[in-house]
Structures are given as structure tokens and as C-alpha cells.
Amino acid sequence: MTAIAHAGYMTGRHLRALARQPWYIAFTLLQPLIYLLIFGALFEKASLIPGFGSDSYITFLTPGVLVMSALFTAVWNGMNILEDMKRGTLDRFLVTPVWRGALIAGPIANAAVSSLVQAGVIFGVGTLLGADYEGGIAGVTVLILASLLLTAPFAAFSNAVALTARQEETMIGLANFVALPLTFLASGFMPLDLAPNWIQTAAKFNPVNWALEAGREALSAAPDWGVIGIRLGLLVVVGTVLFTLATSAFRSYQRSI
Amino acid sequence: MTATAVQATELRKTYPGDVKALDGLSLSVEKGEIFGMLGPNGAGKSTTIRILTTLSRPDSGKAKVAGVDVLASPDDVRRRIGVVAQGSGVDPVATGRENLALQGRVYGMRGQTLRRRVDELLERFRLTKAADRPAQTYSGGMKRRLDIALGMIHSPQVLFLDEPTTGLDPEVRADMWEMIRRLVTDDGLTVLLTTHYMDEADRLADRVAIVEGGRVVAEGAPEALKSDLEGDAVHIELAEPEAADRARDILSQVTANGTQVDGKTVRARVRGGAEAVPRILTTLDGAGISVASVTVSRPSLDDVYFRHTGRSLAAAEEGEEK
Numbered sequence: 001m002t003a004i005a006h007a008g009y010m011t012g013r014h015l016r017a018l019a020r021q022p023w024y025i026a027f028t029l030l031q032p033l034i035y036l037l038i039f040g041a042l043f044e045k046a047s048l049i050p051g052f053g054s055d056s057y058i059t060f061l062t063p064g065v066l067v068m069s070a071l072f073t074a075v076w077n078g079m080n081i082l083e084d085m086k087r088g089t090l091d092r093f094l095v096t097p098v099w100r101g102a103l104i105a106g107p108i109a110n111a112a113v114s115s116l117v118q119a120g121v122i123f124g125v126g127t128l129l130g131a132d133y134e135g136g137i138a139g140v141t142v143l144i145l146a147s148l149l150l151t152a153p154f155a156a157f158s159n160a161v162a163l164t165a166r167q168e169e170t171m172i173g174l175a176n177f178v179a180l181p182l183t184f185l186a187s188g189f190m191p192l193d194l195a196p197n198w199i200q201t202a203a204k205f206n207p208v209n210w211a212l213e214a215g216r217e218a219l220s221a222a223p224d225w226g227v228i229g230i231r232l233g234l235l236v237v238v239g240t241v242l243f244t245l246a247t248s249a250f251r252s253y254q255r256s257i
Numbered sequence: 258m259t260a261t262a263v264q265a266t267e268l269r270k271t272y273p274g275d276v277k278a279l280d281g282l283s284l285s286v287e288k289g290e291i292f293g294m295l296g297p298n299g300a301g302k303s304t305t306i307r308i309l310t311t312l313s314r315p316d317s318g319k320a321k322v323a324g325v326d327v328l329a330s331p332d333d334v335r336r337r338i339g340v341v342a343q344g345s346g347v348d349p350v351a352t353g354r355e356n357l358a359l360q361g362r363v364y365g366m367r368g369q370t371l372r373r374r375v376d377e378l379l380e381r382f383r384l385t386k387a388a389d390r391p392a393q394t395y396s397g398g399m400k401r402r403l404d405i406a407l408g409m410i411h412s413p414q415v416l417f418l419d420e421p422t423t424g425l426d427p428e429v430r431a432d433m434w435e436m437i438r439r440l441v442t443d444d445g446l447t448v449l450l451t452t453h454y455m456d457e458a459d460r461l462a463d464r465v466a467i468v469e470g471g472r473v474v475a476e477g478a479p480e481a482l483k484s485d486l487e488g489d490a491v492h493i494e495l496a497e498p499e500a501a502d503r504a505r506d507i508l509s510q511v512t513a514n515g516t517q518v519d520g521k522t523v524r525a526r527v528r529g530g531a532e533a534v535p536r537i538l539t540t541l542d543g544a545g546i547s548v549a550s551v552t553v554s555r556p557s558l559d560d561v562y563f564r565h566t567g568r569s570l571a572a573a574e575e576g577e578e579k
Contacts, residue, residue: 002365005362006363009359009362009363012359013348013351013355013359016350016351016355017348017350017351020350020391021350084348087344087345087346087347087348087349088342088343088344088345088346089346089347089348091312091342091346092340092342092346092360092407093363094312095310095311095312095335095338095340096335096360096363096364097332097335097336097363097364098363254312254313254314255313255314256272256273257307257312257313
């Protein structure tokens with residue numbers, strides 16, 4: 001109970017901070033829209049490739065940009081704790097009886113809310129550009145849920161790195177190193193049927209692709225709920241493992257100071 | 258009857274790269290006193306505070322705070338202590354009131370009790386007007402006051418202040434001292450603070466520990482430490498620094514024990530300093546050593562520091578920056 005209450009307090013702190021940074025919010029919303037417009041225009045004719053499986057590229061692209069945006073928001077999440085570390089705010093909390101997990105859950109919730117707002121805007125603009133889904137509201141809900149479940153493990157991972165490396169440079173390097181390959185080793189921009197075998201194999205182990213597959217399945221005319229359930233379940237497992245890892249990273253941080 | 262509020266025994270800690278931060282540091286703080294750890298940066302003061310406040314762990318040694326074992330029951334200790342770290346721990350994006358409310362909630366306070374306590378602390382630390390402004394708009398002094406208020410939210414028994422006045426203007430420092438004194442008189446708190454300001458240790462602390470190389474080299478009330486040094490302090494500044502060692506040898510024959518060289522100044526202690534000066538000058542003059550200036554004074558805490566560490570605090574600070 002105390003743990004949940006503490007997580008709630010820390011979430012409140014991060015959301016209040018988020019609400020006070022309108023420019024940051026504007027940029028996080030603008031960026032995915034730029035991807036949507038540029039990729040949408042650049043690869044428009046891709047849907048003409050035999051075996052593409054969809055006759056509208058924007059319909060195919062919108063879930064891809066949505067999941068990519070959630071991933072990018074997540075991998076940068078450790079910046080919050082890094083900043084708290086620099087300001088001394090983290091140490092102030094660590095000498096109180098606060099539940100350590102709350103110090104990770106707060107920023108993750110922050111990332112999740114950012115991703116949620118992004119998802120709404122991306123879907124809205126995607127629809128305006130002509131994206132259309134047979135899976136309806138249920139499909140959209142599953143896709144957004146999947147992207148939030150993707151946010152948790154990568155945000156936790158990002159926090160664990162921040163606590164262990166304690167350096168912005170390492171964070172920036174790792175965020176790019178992780179986010180870009182994972183984005184493109186998945187079916188975000190191109191159906192995997194058209195990708196070489198090794199990419200298809202890599203995608204099987206890629207949480208980004210699990211989220212995409214769950215979402216795309218739910219958005220289809222006749223979703224296979226078993227496929228969706230397994231993907232979401234895997235994301236929950238990975239999220240739990242990485243959350244535990246990030247929480248235990250406080251011990252390594254405290255040993256080092 | 259006095260009770261012990263903080264007891265550190267033989268604390269040792271080495272950081273990676275063989276940096277020895279603490280080398281068997283022991284100290285004991287009595288309930289209801291202001292205890293000052295005095296030393297240059299890098300002496301081990303902050304590491305001691307981090308260990309006593311459960312933030313860090315020693316490689317070996319024991320520590321008790323408010324009667325509770327720091328290593329065995331860190332969460333119990335956390336409930337009994339307030340910590341104001343070096344620099345500021347304030348969340349700059351949140352308002353003063355939000356900072357305080359969150360801090361209180363973490364200790365399990367809520368509702369009416371929490372609101373009243375927050376208002377009371379805002380009032381007491383003169384932040385009521387600024388309460389609903391983001392803390393990043395606060396001045397250095399206001400931030401520091403908010404830091405102390407944060408450390409006080411749960412009415413702790415022991416308050417740790419790491420370099421509470423570093424970087425503050427002189428008037429603001431005097432104001433802080435007054436505030437810290439009142440924490441002890443009005444709230445019955447025990448305060449353990451660190452400082453590298455000689456005057457702060459001298460005027461604010463009831464007892465002082467001089468920390469050097471990760472150990473306490475002297476501990477006691479400032480007055481007692483000073484009167485342990487016999488006689489008056491005589492500082493002789495030489496015209497040529499090369500003559501310092503020769504001057505020391507000559508002086509140690511005519512003065513009390515403990516003549517030391519500090520750059521081009523020779524520090525000596527003499528019973529009846531004023532009468533001894535002519536004799537000292539004649540002796541030096543006879544040896545062909547020219548003197549630029551002489552001062553005679555009651556021993557200061559700086560002399561105590563010099564006596565125990567072999568260098569002045571100012572020189573130690575400079576050495577640290579190299």
C-alpha cells in the first residue's frame with residue numbers, strides 16, 4: 001500500500017513538471033507528426049510493391065510511428081533521474097523512507113502519459129491523412145496499450161543505465177544505440193515479409209516488434225486474440241524484469257557515492 | 258545528564274581508484290548541541306555525512322544515530338533524521354509548497370496535519386509569499402531556507418547540514434546561523450554540520466571536530482581547543498621566505514614549543530607575547546633575518562587547526578584545488 005502511494009506521489013511530481021513545460025510537450029507532439037508526413041510521402045509508393053499486404057502506406061505507417069515515438073520517449077526517460085542526481089534531489093529522496101521503486105515508477109508514468117498524448121495526436125493526424133482500420137476502437141486501444149507496455153521496460157532500462165553510468169554522454173550514446181536498430185528491426189515501416197530472413201529472425205526477439213504485431217493484429221478485420229495476448233504478456237514480463245533491475249540499481253548508485 | 262545523538266566509530270571508506278575518503282574516523286555528538294566538522298574539501302566530511310544519513314555505506318566501522326544502528330536499520334534512522342545536503346536538493350520546477358508537501362507525504366503525513374505543518378514551516382522560514390512560485394525563481398538564501406524546511410518537515414531528532422552556508426552572502430550567512438541556533442533552542446534538535454569556514458565553526462558550533470585525511474585530529478569546544486594551546490600566538494612574516502627554516506630554528510630556542518613554518522610566516526606561541534616581541538626581533542635581527550611584520554594575538558581556531566594538521570586551512574583548501 002505504501003509502495004503504491006509513494007509511486008502515486010512521485011508520478012504526481014513528474015506530471016506537474018511535465019505540465020509546466022508546454023514547449024517540451026509541443027516538440028514531443030511535433031516530432032512524430034514530422035515523421036508521419038515525411039515517411040508517409042517518401043514511401044507512399046511502397047504499398048504498390050507486390051506482397052506489401054496493404055493498399056495504403058499511411059494506414060501501415062501510423063502504428064509504426066506511434067510505437068517508434070513511444071520507444072524514443074522511453075529510452076530518454078533516464079534523463080529525468082540524471083537531472084535529479086545533478087540537482088541533489090535524488091539524494092534528498094534517498095535519505096527518506098520512500099519506496100525505491102517509486103523513484104523509478106514516477107518517471108515511467110511520466111513517459112507513459114507523454115506516449116499516450118502522442119498516440120492520440122498521431123492517430124488523429126494519421127486518420128486525417130487517410131489511415132483507416134477495420135479493427136475499430138478496440139484495435140486502437142490495443143495498439144496504444146501495447147505501446148505503453150513497451151514504454152515501461154525501455155524507460156526502466158534507461159533509468160537503470162542512468163543510475164549505473166551517471167553520465168549524460170553514456171545515456172545519449174546508449175539511447176541512440178538501442179532505439180534506432182530496434183525501430184528498424186521491426187515491421188514499423190515495411191512489412192517483414194519483404195525484409196531479409198535475418199531481419200525477420202531478429203524481429204522475433206524484438207519487443208518493439210511484439211508491440212507492433214499485437215497492435216496490427218488488433219487493428220485487422222478479424223484479430224487473433226491469442227497472438228495479441230502472447231505479445232502483450234511478453235512485454236509485461238520484460239517490463240517486470242527491467243523494473244526490478246532498475247530498482248536494484250539504486251544499490252549500485254549508493255555504493256558509488 | 259547528556260545522551261549521545263550520533264556515535265561514529267572507526268569509519269573507513271575507500272572509493273574506486275584507491276581514494277581513501279575515511280581512515281578510521283570516530284566522533285560523538287551529544288544530544289542538543291551544534292557539532293561542527295571543520296576541514297578542507299576532500300577531508301572526508303561529506304562522506305561521513307553520507308554514511309551517517311544512510312546514503313552511503315562504509316567499508317568498515319559502526320555508526321549509531323538517535324540510538325539506532327545506521328547499517329542495520331537504515332529506514333528507522335531515516336525517520337529520525339533530517340538532511341540538508343551540500344548544494345540544494347530542491348526540485349526547481351515545483352513550488353516551495355509542492356516541494357514541502359511531497360516531502361511530508363513520503364514520511365506518511367497527509368491531510369490537515371500535512372497542510373498545517375507546511376504552512377508553519379513556510380511561515381517560519383519566511384517563504385509564505387513565495388510559497389506558490391516555482392523554486393527556480395528563489396534566491397540562494399531562499400533555496401537554502403527551503404532546503405532546511407524540507408529537512409524539518411517530519412520533526413526529526415537530528416539534523417545534518419552539509420556546508421549550510423557555502424556560496425551565500427555574508428548577511429545571509431549570519432541569518433542562517435541565527436536560524437540554525439534556533440533549531441536547537443526552540444526545537445531541541447541536535448545539529449551536526451560540516452564547514453570549511455573557520456569563523457562558522459568558531460561562532461556557531463558548541464563543539465568542533467577538526468577533520469584531516471579522513472580522521473578526526475582534534476575534538477572539543479572551540480574555547481577549550483584554543484586554551485589547550487599555551488601562550489599567545491605570534492605570527493612573524495619574513496621579508497625573505499628562504500630564511501623561514503633558519504628563523505624557526507632560532508625561534509624555537511626562545512619560545513614555547515610548537516614553532517611552525519607557514520610559507521614566509523613563522524608561527525610561534527609565547528607566554529606573555531607582547532613582552533616577548535622585542536626579544537624575538539632582536540634575536541632575528543642579530544642573525545641577519547629581516548622581518549616584514551609581527552602580530553600577537555590570542556590563539557584562534559586557525560592556530561588550533563595549524564597545530565594539529567601542520568598547515569593553515571586556507572593552504573589546505575588551495576592544495577585541494579591543484
